[in-house]
Amino acid sequence: MxxxxxxxxxxxxxxxxxxxxxxxxxxxxxxxxxxxxxxxxxxxxxxxxxxxxxxxxxxxxxxxxxxxxxxxxxxxxxxxxxxxxxxxxxxxxxxxxxxxxxxxxxxxxxxxxxxxxxxxxxxxxxxxxxxxxxxxxxxxxxxxxxxxxxxxxxxxxxxxxxxxxxxxxxxxxxxxxxxxxxxxxxxxxxxxxxxxxxxxxxxxxxxxxxxxxxxxxxxxxxxxxxxxxxxxxxxxxxxxxxxxxxxxxxxxxxxxxxxxxxxxxxxxxxxxxxxxxxxxxxxxxxxxxxxxxxxxxxxxxxxxxxxxxxxxxxxxxxxxxxxxxxxxxxxxxxxxxxxxxHQWFGDSVSVARWKDIWLNEGFASYAEWLWAEHKGTGSAHDAFRAAYAARKADDPFWKIDVADPQRDTMFSRAVYSRGAMTLQALRERIGDRAFFRLLPLWTARHRYGNASTADFVALAEQVSGQDLGSLFATWLSSRNKPDLP
Structure with missing residues (x-):
């Protein structure tokens, strides 16, 4: 949406x-x-x-x-x-x-x-x-x-x-x-x-x-x-x-x-x-x-x-x-x-519970950055930095737990933009080769079904061979503005 x-x-x-x-x-x-x-x-x-x-x-x-x-x-x-x-x-x-x-x-x-x-x-x-x-x-x-x-x-x-x-x-x-x-x-x-x-x-x-x-x-x-x-x-x-x-x-x-x-x-x-x-x-x-x-x-x-x-x-x-x-x-x-x-992230792979809405909106927002890369009008790296810089440390944006944003704020800007930031932080952590192997594997594994944040974290760790719990906790759920990777 x-x-x-x-x-x-x-x-x-x-x-x-x-x-x-x-x-x-x-x-x-x-x-x-x-x-x-x-x-x-x-x-x-x-x-x-x-x-x-x-x-x-x-x-x-x-x-x-x-x-x-x-x-x-x-x-x-x-x-x-x-x-x-x-x-x-x-x-x-x-x-x-x-x-x-x-x-x-x-x-x-x-x-x-x-x-x-x-x-x-x-x-x-x-x-x-x-x-x-x-x-x-x-x-x-x-x-x-x-x-x-x-x-x-x-x-x-x-x-x-x-x-x-x-x-x-x-x-x-x-x-x-x-x-x-x-x-x-x-x-x-x-x-x-x-x-x-x-x-x-x-x-x-x-x-x-x-x-x-x-x-x-x-x-x-x-x-x-x-x-x-x-x-x-x-x-x-x-x-x-x-x-x-x-x-x-x-x-x-x-x-x-x-x-x-x-x-x-x-x-x-x-x-x-x-x-x-x-x-x-x-x-x-x-x-x-x-x-x-x-x-x-x-x-x-x-x-x-x-x-x-x-x-x-x-x-x-x-x-x-x-x-x-x-x-x-x-x-x-x-x-x-x-x-x-969203036809992939939200429609084919749907949330198991509404608290995981970032799996829809964060991914679709990140797709806008990928489209800019494809068109040659900007990089996801630069879009990430610009979105990060636009929010001061005391902005309420950083106070929302994107992994469980609560019903009345489930479509807040943080769910969209911070969700996209989480994916770029993940990409920079595990590298393009693993990241772009992860996305189609995710949509294939849960095609026409339902999934949760825990499912995505587990698959990202499997593909990358890394422990990523702290990365997701920081970018999705920390109530303070994270440090850049």
Missing amino acids: AFSRSTRQHRPLPPHRPFRRRSARLAAVATAVAAACVISAAPATASGAPTPGAPGIGDSYFPGLGNGGYDVQHYDLDIGYAPDTGRLDGRTTVTARATQRLSAFDLDLQQLDVASVEVNGRPAAFVRDGDELRIRPARPLAKGRLFTATVTYGGTPRPLGGPIVFGSNYGWLRTKDGVFVGCEPNAASTWFPSSDHPADKATFDIRVRAPKGLTAISNGRLVSTRDRGGSTITHWRESRPMATYLATATIGKFDVRTGRTPGGIPVYVAKDPSLPPGGVDFYGVTAAVTDYWSQVFGPYPFEETGAIVDDTPEAEFSLETQSKPLYSGVRSEWTIAHELA
Whole structure:
């Protein structure tokens, strides 16, 4: 994610037929009321008996995000959106594997109203508890078995805000002609039910129904586009595992250009035609950066690269949505280099817990310095020294533990810049040969998975043959300005 300079550098739908008739909605409400006592008052059971899954995945920054008792394998989203009213109607099927004998389980879902829930095709009891959707299937779910949960829902998604992203709203952001959808870290569950934590990645099919004349863009490859009445239904498929916050369903008027990079990777770039002409060449820079990072970081991990460039100044950030980064008010060659580096660091290799966010942002910020080296406009060594010199010893910048920055400062400048400094200090300590062997080995070892700071330190020590604990402790966690190496 990149923020604007003030924070971080560098068509109406026709009447929509509901998914269920009104009687079904009323029955679902009655079922939910009856289920509330059943779900909340589940008695203690003997060892080996079915039990409810945990309501969170165990992340101290977001205790309610993600869920226990199962591992999501795939999301099938079918949503319809009316830009004139802001109404969203959805039907999401979650395919998951039970990791325990489940009597009940949760999904994360904010704001929206639930009409019905089915588990393995049978009606299931459910109840809302804040941002948790608690579900009790008609029969317990066996450990190790796949199951499906289908949720029919609707409402008007609202963006989130607060100190996490320096006051910028994020999530489902309405625009003059549609919606800009950028959800890091916790807003995916404002538009679809999910296990909304990067530790539970899955593949996706995303179908978006929007008024004719608008383009709906999501992750992965475009499967089909078809018209029905006054609407266009667009089907996208992300066949590589993806964290929920990286999903998008951005809708609006776009000029689309497709092709391949010189290295042969498919490219899809969509740009809002209302943006002024000139400026950065998103197609050309995206193609060049993707190919170069493929040489430095290892093979490109997804089926397509690209960009979604929207006129959304109120979104004071750009985001590494998987396969097609989103760009709002932050648009530059360096931002493109940053967001595309995230395809390796953050998207393919995702954090195990949000406290390790520097593994995303520090690496992507360091990639900007590597891009400058590649372009011949400056060295990472000089960028490191300049960033270091710009911060006085008493600057609060040095008081943040980048390895555990705390929730409300997890996107602070220190996480970005000090994270990048840590990587340059590591490079100067172990040498270019070991450093540039480490980066692709890291992305290969944890491809499509999750990792932690401890994992990276261990791999860096393995590759270099050096004890690097003090280096990482100094540059990531010391509360004083370190001495230069």
